[in-house]
Amino acid sequence: MKWQKVWAFNKYWVMSKSQKQYDYIRLLAKNNQWTPQKSQELKNIIDSLKSVSPTKKTLTTTYQHIWGYFKRIATDEELHQYLNLLDELQPDNDNLGPFLAQLTNKYQIDYLKKSRIIIELNT
Structure with a gap:
């Protein structure tokens, strides 16, 4: 599944920027039930984190x-x-x-x- 590759690629990068968003994406991915809507949401979250600096x-x-x-x-x-x-x-x-x-x-x-x-x- 494409979203799994996207998530595997970005997982630790997301975690380094926002534990809250990391946890939210994990909830989205729960049970491997993925939709085009969830794919767009994942993309939006990743895009939004580009300007976030790690703490x-x-x-x-x-x-x-x-x-x-x-x-x-x-x-x-x-x-x-x-x-x-x-x-x-x-x-x-x-x-x-x-x-x-x-x-x-x-x-x-x-x-x-x-x-x-x-x-x-x-x-």
Whole structure:
């Protein structure tokens, strides 16, 4: 289904901007019952978030979710670096996002490699 690909691509990017909109989209997608109306609503939400800046809270939540892909495979050094960068995280000085993008490439996490937030962090 096309909407599932759109959602998979944007999921963490949306979360980084608005937990409220993220939760709302999850409700829309519940039971996989999708309609053209819901597709338009998803597009509208994504478009509306383009001008929204992440907050420390939304970035922290998002990066903790992304870290979940690495927690069992990362080295102790990577864990230490993650925790330090998480502690220092500020939306206007984000070193954690690029670090997670590096780990995505290092460990070849396909789902994350196709994620908008990681793609944007790599550019």
